[in-house]
Structure formats: C-alpha cells, structure tokens
Amino acid sequence: xxxxxxxxxxxxxxxxxxxxxNPAEIAGRERLSEQVVRTGMFGVSGTPDTSGYGGLQVRxxxxxxxxxxxxxxxxxxxxxxxxxxEQAGLSFGDAIERVVADRGELTFHVRREHLPxxxxxIRDDPALAFELFSGVSxxxxxxxxxxxxxxxxxxxxxxxxxxxxLEVSAPDSDPHIPSLVDVYPSxxxxxxxxxxxxxxxxxxxxxxxxxxxxxxxxGHPQRKDYPLGGIPVEYRGATIPPxxxxxxYE
Amino acid sequence: xxTNAADEETAEGRVYTVGGADWDEVVAxxxxxxxxxxxxxxxxxxxxxxxxxxxVLRLILTLDGETVTELRPVIGYLHTGIEKNMEFRTWTQxxxxxxxxxxxxxxFNETAYCLAxxxxxxxxxxxxxxAQVIRVLMMELNRISSHLTGIGPFxxxxxxxxxxxxxxxxxxxxxxxxxxxxxxxxxxxxxxxxGVIQDLPSGAIEKIREFLEIMPRQLSEIxxxxxxxxxxxxxxxxxxxxxxxxxxxxxVTGPMLRSTGLPWDLRKSKPYCGYETYEFDVVTNExxxxxxxxxxxxxxxDQSLRIxxxxxxxxxxxxxxxxxxMIDDAKIGWPARLALGPDGLGPAPDHIAHIMxxxxxxxxxxxxxxxxxxxxxxxxxxxAIESPRGELACHVVSDGGTRPYRVHVRDPSFCNLQSLPAxxxxxxxxxxxxxxxxxxxxxxxxxx
Numbered sequence: 001x002x003x004x005x006x007x008x009x010x011x012x013x014x015x016x017x018x019x020x021x022n023p024a025e026i027a028g029r030e031r032l033s034e035q036v037v038r039t040g041m042f043g044v045s046g047t048p049d050t051s052g053y054g055g056l057q058v059r060x061x062x063x064x065x066x067x068x069x070x071x072x073x074x075x076x077x078x079x080x081x082x083x084x085x086e087q088a089g090l091s092f093g094d095a096i097e098r099v100v101a102d103r104g105e106l107t108f109h110v111r112r113e114h115l116p117x118x119x120x121x122i123r124d125d126p127a128l129a130f131e132l133f134s135g136v137s138x139x140x141x142x143x144x145x146x147x148x149x150x151x152x153x154x155x156x157x158x159x160x161x162x163x164x165x166l167e168v169s170a171p172d173s174d175p176h177i178p179s180l181v182d183v184y185p186s187x188x189x190x191x192x193x194x195x196x197x198x199x200x201x202x203x204x205x206x207x208x209x210x211x212x213x214x215x216x217x218x219g220h221p222q223r224k225d226y227p228l229g230g231i232p233v234e235y236r237g238a239t240i241p242p243x244x245x246x247x248x249y250e
Numbered sequence: 251x252x253t254n255a256a257d258e259e260t261a262e263g264r265v266y267t268v269g270g271a272d273w274d275e276v277v278a279x280x281x282x283x284x285x286x287x288x289x290x291x292x293x294x295x296x297x298x299x300x301x302x303x304x305x306v307l308r309l310i311l312t313l314d315g316e317t318v319t320e321l322r323p324v325i326g327y328l329h330t331g332i333e334k335n336m337e338f339r340t341w342t343q344x345x346x347x348x349x350x351x352x353x354x355x356x357x358f359n360e361t362a363y364c365l366a367x368x369x370x371x372x373x374x375x376x377x378x379x380x381a382q383v384i385r386v387l388m389m390e391l392n393r394i395s396s397h398l399t400g401i402g403p404f405x406x407x408x409x410x411x412x413x414x415x416x417x418x419x420x421x422x423x424x425x426x427x428x429x430x431x432x433x434x435x436x437x438x439x440x441x442x443x444x445g446v447i448q449d450l451p452s453g454a455i456e457k458i459r460e461f462l463e464i465m466p467r468q469l470s471e472i473x474x475x476x477x478x479x480x481x482x483x484x485x486x487x488x489x490x491x492x493x494x495x496x497x498x499x500x501x502v503t504g505p506m507l508r509s510t511g512l513p514w515d516l517r518k519s520k521p522y523c524g525y526e527t528y529e530f531d532v533v534t535n536e537x538x539x540x541x542x543x544x545x546x547x548x549x550x551x552d553q554s555l556r557i558x559x560x561x562x563x564x565x566x567x568x569x570x571x572x573x574x575x576m577i578d579d580a581k582i583g584w585p586a587r588l589a590l591g592p593d594g595l596g597p598a599p600d601h602i603a604h605i606m607x608x609x610x611x612x613x614x615x616x617x618x619x620x621x622x623x624x625x626x627x628x629x630x631x632x633x634a635i636e637s638p639r640g641e642l643a644c645h646v647v648s649d650g651g652t653r654p655y656r657v658h659v660r661d662p663s664f665c666n667l668q669s670l671p672a673x674x675x676x677x678x679x680x681x682x683x684x685x686x687x688x689x690x691x692x693x694x695x696x697x698x
Contacts, residue, residue, distance in 0.1 A: 037649065061628045061650060103369050103631055133501050134634075135665065137645040137658035152645060154632055154660070158498075158512070161519050165632065186501030189668045212326040212697055222334050222656075229331075243338045 034059040035143055060143065063098070070101035073162055077106060080127035081118070090117060107165040112177050115168050116204075119183045122155065122164065130155035130164055133184035136191055138198035140223045148172040149200050153180070153187075170200060179204040197222035290314060296682075298327045304403070304686060305693030307667075316679050321671045325664075328697040336657045340623030341367055342584065344654055346439040348644070351659055352695025353436055354399050357392040358637040359695075360441040361385055363657070365522060365633035366646040367443040370626045373577060380565070381445035381575045382524045387458075387561035388431070388440065389523075389635075390554040394465075395424035396638035397547040400690035401472065404544065407683050408485055413475050420468050423461055430454055433595070444577035448588060455566050462555055462562075469551060476544065486541035490673040490685035493538050500669040504640025504662055505550065506689065509543045511536040516636035523635075528557050540688035547690075550638075582624050585616040623652040639663055639690055659698055663691040 038058040069075050078099060082092040095114040100107040110118050122130045134154040141148055147169035155164050170177050179202035180187040191202040192211040199220035202208055210217060219226055228244035240246070264283055266276050276292075284290045297308035306327035312320035332351050336344045348363045349356040368374050402417020425435040431454050432438040432447075440447055476482050492502065494510040507514055515532040517525040533549040535542045576583040585605075589598035605613040628650035634643035640662030647656040666689050673685040 038651070058650070064629070102629055103372070105630075105632060107630075131498050132503070134641065134643065135501070135645075135658075135660040137656070137660070139647055139656045152630070152658075154643070154645065156641075158514055158519075163520075163632070163634075165630075184501070185499045186665060186668060189664065193664075210326075212329040214326070221331065228334060228338055243335070 030062050031059055034062055037143065064100045064102055065098045066101040070099065070106060074101050074106040077128065077162065077164060080125060081122060084121040084125040084128065088117060088121060090114065105165060107167055109167045112168045112170055116178045116180065116183060119180050123183055128157065129159040130157045132156040132158055133186045136187060136194045138194040138200055138222065140198055142224050146171045149175050149198055151177050151194055151200055175199055176201045176203050181205055196220065199223065291319065304691055307691065307693055309682065311682065313679060318674050318677055318679055318682060321674050323667060323670050325696050328693045332698045333657050333659065336654050338653065340652055341443055341626055341654060342623055344657065345442055348659065349437050349439050351698050352661060352663060352692045354396045354692050355392055355637050356436055356438055357388045357441060358635060358642050361389060362633055362635050362642050362644040364441050364443045365635065366631045366644040367626060369631040369633060370629055370646060370648050371582065373444065373582065376577055378445055378574045378577065380573050383561050383564050384446050384450065384575060385441055385523050386525065387558055390557045391424050391427060393554045393638045394551050395421045397551050401544060401547055404687040407687050408482065413472060416472050427458060427461060430457060442584060444582045446575050447584065449575045450565065455562055458558065458562060462559055465555055469548065473548065483541060485684050486539065486544060488539050489681045490540040490688045491538050492669055492673055496669065496672055500672060501665045502669050505543050505546045506666055508534045509546050510538050516634055516641060528560050530557050540684045543688045580615065585619050625650060625652055637662055640666060661695040661698065663695040667691045667696055
C-alpha cells in the first residue's frame with residue numbers, strides 16, 4: 001500500500017544546471033538516495049488507513065562523516081595517529097575510512113585489514129597512549145549491504161584522560177575481522193562474546209569459542225535476523241504472543 | 251576407595267565425585283593413576299553451584315598437589331539476554347531490563363544507560379539539578395550496599411560467619427532506604443532518561459541522616475573483626491596479586507586497579523552527574539592484593555558516606571518554587587505522576603482529571619508517550635561511570651526509532667573476572683576462594 005503510493009523523490013529541476021548547487025538540495029538528494037527503513041505510522045499494516053500517514057516513508061540517515069576541525073582533543077588524536085601511522089609506513093587515509101566526531105565522542109572507522117596496526121600504534125605511541133581496552137560491542141546492520149557486521153571498540157587513555165572509539169565493519173558473506181588479543185590481552189573474552197552473539201570471526205584469536213551461550217548452540221542470538229524467542233503466555237483462554245510478535249507502536 | 255569418592259572410567263580419564271573427607275583417598279588414587287599414565291595432575295571442577303563462587307561461576311582447576319597450575323573460568327550460566335530483549339522495548343522500558351544486569355548495583359546500571367540515552371538525545375545539559383543530586387545520592391548508597399555485599403560474603407567464604415551477618419545486616423539498612431524511596435529493594439527502574447521517576451518521599455532525608463549517623467560505628471565493628479585478624483590476613487595478604495601492568499593488560503578497573511596505587515576514578519577523571527562539585531577522595535593503596543582491596547572498599551564506603559552527607563545538605567536546603575526531578579520537556583519526560591492517596595500509591599488525581607476531563611490532547615500525548623515512547627536521533631553513544639566494581643559503561647546505538655537498536659553493557663565484573671587465572675595460577679587451591687572474592691564479580695553482570 002505504501003510503496004506504490006509514493007513515486008520516489010520529486011524530480012529534480014535539471015534546467016538551472018548552470019547555478020551552483022544549493023547545499024540543502026544536495027543534502028535532500030543524499031537523504032532520498034538512502035534506503036527506506038520504515039513506512040506508515042503506528043506500526044499497523046493491513047488495516048484501512050484513515051489517518052493519511054500510511055504513505056509516510058522514513059529513510060535511513062546517511063552515514064556520518066565529520067570534516068576538520070573535529071574540536072577538542074580530537075584533532076590532536078587524529079594528527080598524532082596520522083604521524084604515527086606514517087612512521088609505520090601507512091597513510092592515515094588508507095587505514096581510516098571516515099572520522100566521525102559526534103556528541104562529544106570521536107570515532108575512527110578503520111579498514112579491517114589495518115585494525116591490528118592501528119591498535120598497536122594507538123597503544124604504543126606516547127602521544128596517543130590508549131592503554132586500557134574497554135571492550136568490543138558488535139552491531140548488526142542487515143540493511144548496510146557489504147558492511148553488515150560492525151565491531152565497535154572503545155579504548156581509554158589514562159595518561160591523557162581521553163577516550164576513542166574504533167569501528168570496523170565486515171560483510172555477512174565474509175565475517176572476518178583480525179583479532180586484537182595480541183595487542184590488548186583483555187580483548188580475549190570480549191571477542192569471544194562478539195563471536196558468540198554476532199558470528200564475527202576474529203582471526204588470530206587463541207581460542208574463539210562460545211562464552212555466554214552453550215557450546216552446542218546454533219546461531220548467533222543478537223543478530224537482527226535471529227528471532228527474540230519467548231513463549232506465548234496464556235491467560236484465561238487468551239494467548240499473548242512473545243514480545244517480537246505483538247502489535248508494536250513505533 | 252570409599253563410596254563417597256565413587257569413581258568411574260571415562261574417555262578423559264578417571265572421574266571422582268568427591269563427597270567430603272575423602273581427599274586423601276583421591277590423592278592416593280590419583281598418584282597411583284599418574285604412576286600408571288605418567289601424568290601428574292588432577293583436574294577439579296568447581297561450580298557452577300558452589301557456595302564460594304559468587305553465583306553460578308564455574309572454575310576448572312588443574313592441580314599439581316595443592317598448587318593451581320591452570321584455571322579456566324566458565325561463564326554463561328546466568329545469561330538472560332537482557333541486551334537482546336531491550337531491542338524490543340521502548341527506551342524507557344529499557345531501564346527495567348538493564349537494572350537487572352548486575353543486580354547488586356541496579357542504580358548504576360540505570361544511570362549508565364540513562365546517561366547514554368541522554369547523550370543521544372542531546373539533553374545532557376537540561377537534566378534538572380535536583381535529579382542529578384538524587385542520582386548521586388542513590389548511587390553512593392548503592393555503592394555502600396554493593397561493597398558490603400562484597401565484604402560480607404568474602405568473610406563467609408573464608409569461614410567468618412559473623413562478618414557475613416554484619417555485612418548483610420548493614421546492607422539491609424540501605425535496602426530499606428531504597429524501598430522507602432523507590433518502592434523496591436532491588437531492580438528499581440528509578441532513574442529514567444531525563445531525570446528520576448519520583449522525588450524523595452517525605453521523611454526520606456531524616457531516615458538517611460539516621461543511617462549516616464549509625465554507619466561509622468557499624469563499619470568499625472567490621473574493621474575490628476577483620477583488619478588485624480590473623481585468620482583473615484593470612485589468607486588475604488599477598489594473595490591474589492595483580493600489579494598495575496597486569497591490570498592495564500587485562501582491562502581491570504575499579505578497586506582492583508586502585509589497589510595498585512593508580513588513582514583512576516571516573517568520578518574525578520571524567521565527572522558525570524555533577525560529581526566535580528562534591529568533596530571526596532579517591533582512595534588508593536599499593537598492596538596489589540586481596541587484603542588491600544578489602545581495605546579499599548571499606549575506605550570507599552567512608553567516602554560514599556561523605557558524599558551522601560553533601561547530597562543531603564543540597565536536598566534539604568530551601569527549595570525553589572520550580573524544582574523538578576524530571577526534564578521539562580513534554581516530548582521526553584514521563585507524563586504520569588504518582589501520588590499517595592487514601593488507598594495507597596496510585597496515579598496522581600489531578601493528572602487523571604486533566605487527561606480524562608480537560609484535555610483531549612493531553613490524553614493523546616500521554617497515550618503516545620507511554621505506549622510508543624519517544625524517538626531518539628540516530629547515532630551511537632558510550633557513557634561510562636565508576637561503579638563499585640569499576641568502569642561500567644553502556645554503548646547505545648539508535649536508528650532514530652522508539653526502541654534501542656543495540657545496547658551493550660561493558661560490565662566491570664566481566665572484564666575483571668578475566669584476570670582470575672592471573673590472580674590464582676601458581677597459588678594454593680584455597681587461595682582461589684580469596685581471589686574470586688577479591689574481584690567481587692556478580693554473575694548477573696558478567697552474563698547479562
């Protein structure tokens with residue numbers, strides 16, 4: 001119902017091509033090129049739409065990428081990492097896909113093949129000194145084609161009192177990311193947990209086994225394609241389905 | 251062999267079920283076995299149901315005589331899928347799940363989660379002062395109860411029943427305060443995105459003052475029993491040694507890190523909830539052992555009492571006319587209010603009268619916010635706080651919807667427990683107990 005009503009983005013006026021493009025227009029075009037993640041409203045489908053909101057389409061926000069200056073100590077960290085990587089024979093642009101400075105937090109999106117190199121530099125370079133590894137958090141984005149699985153690392157520098165986030169992505173078809181156990185021994189359990197829940201294989205991990213789920217468990221429960229589970233609750237003859245099958249207002 | 255130590259042959263070797271008082275026989279039989287096979291070690295399974303493993307922690311120990319040569323912790327017996335479940339509930343409902351992760355520090359879990367959500371919403375600067383003071387007050391009370399639950403059972407595991415009872419008795423006083431303020435002893439869901447759900451009830455400040463008065467005396471009783479008791483010091487001094495290098499490599503934070511002399515406390519180094527405005531010290535010592543960690547926890551209780559005193563002074567001063575505990579934003583703040591009526595606690599009559607009798611819009615608004623919840627702008631945030639066990643952090647990802655896209659709890663017990671082999675390997679079997687207790691892991695947090 002919702003898909004056919006909307007005929008995509010309104011056609012751009014190509015006539016005034018000589019004029020410099022309007023930034024709002026560029027932003028609008030960028031936004032309209034993103035995938036639709038939600039349609040309609042109130043989480044209801046199949047019933048007659050009397051509200052007029054049935055045709056609503058909400059698109060995924062475009063991926064963030066921050067320009068310089070990032071603000072605060074973020075520029076110092078980026079400069080120091082750039083210098084440090086160059087000494088190691090790697091350019092900043094090769095190792096880091098994007099830099100995001102958002103909500104007071106700095107994120108480096110690292111290309112997965114360069115992750116161990118980057119991790120070693122941020123730990124060992126005195127100007128960076130991110131000596132405390134604070135964990136891996138997996139995130140599954142099934143809509144992000146070719147980059148479905150993300151591993152998000154948080155590191156702390158006690159020396160400089162700074163925080164940094166590294167984000168690495170891998171496709172579902174090749175869910176491999178190099179392990180950081182060599183650099184940060186504390187990554188051991190965290191990587192096992194992320195393997196257990198998301199199925200990301202950390203190459204080079206000494207013993208990548210399940211940690212929270214039973215050894216013989218099938219599947220990786222925190223992926224978005226893994227159902228929540230739960231059992232229907234029966235109460236005086238009425239049955240309430242498990243949470244992910246209930247009517248949802250969203 | 252007696253019937254207690256019944257043995258059977260399996261593919262891995264001979265398996266004994268030890269029933270107590272038959273250790274000599276097991277050792278003799280193992281010696282016989284090792285002579286035959288040429289291997290000299292015993293593998294002992296401890297847990298997951300063992301009184302000294304702080305819940306359902308399982309340890310697989312390889313012993314050479316009484317010396318532990320290898321220790322492998324096995325976790326996951328209390329995995330309840332809290333993180334997954336939160337993806338199917340609204341942002342506000344998430345609080346009721348995350349509070350159950352580490353059940354000995356529910357208010358810290360709630361705060362870490364709420365701070366991350368508030369950062370995503372961009373409302374960090376708009377949280378009312380009174381809400382921040384109440385958060386600090388509740389967290390410090392919770393720190394005391396958590397440390398007491400760490401110290402009390404520590405005693406029990408080493409055979410000191412009295413200390414256990416003292417610890418649990420004092421903790422119960424904190425839980426009584428929680429019950430008075432939030433309605434529940436544990437799993438409060440009291441701290442919400444935007445503030446706290448309710449103001450302190452009348453009489454709470456006086457009750458907390460009473461508590462502050464009696465606590466120092468009660469704590470000195472625990473000090474008297476433990477500090478110089480040879481039975482305690484012999485099993486804790488120099489035991490479970492982990493120095494600064496080890497802590498850094500293994501990601502250990504909290505009292506374990508501060509027992510190496512490094513004053514790393516997020517309340518000081520990256521203050522949140524207004525901690526920079528309170529006077530307190532970061533306690534450290536340089537023993538790196540189980541005894542030092544015990545002393546440190548006791549000293550941290552003293553510091554928490556200091557902070558609570560300052561919170562009470564701020565809360566009991568003259569109150570401005572408009573002093574809310576929830577953010578003044580109709581799109582985020584929870585619309586319902588509770589009030590004490592003649593038949594107990596229930597929805598506030600004036601709010602009900604307003605939405606049912608006066609304003610259709612207010613009713614719709616209430617309904618939408620309660621059933622659907624608020625939207626959180628897409629992005630990710632990581633909020634870290636200093637919990638009783640170390641850095642507790644919440645990594646929250648939003649896709650712009652009314653539910654969390656992903657919530658990950660960086661639980662300090664999980665990280666610190668990883669250091670257990672480093673603490674216990676090479677030591678005596680009996681010291682494994684001290685090592686586990688000095689980490690103070692809570693399996694609810696480890697497994698989530």
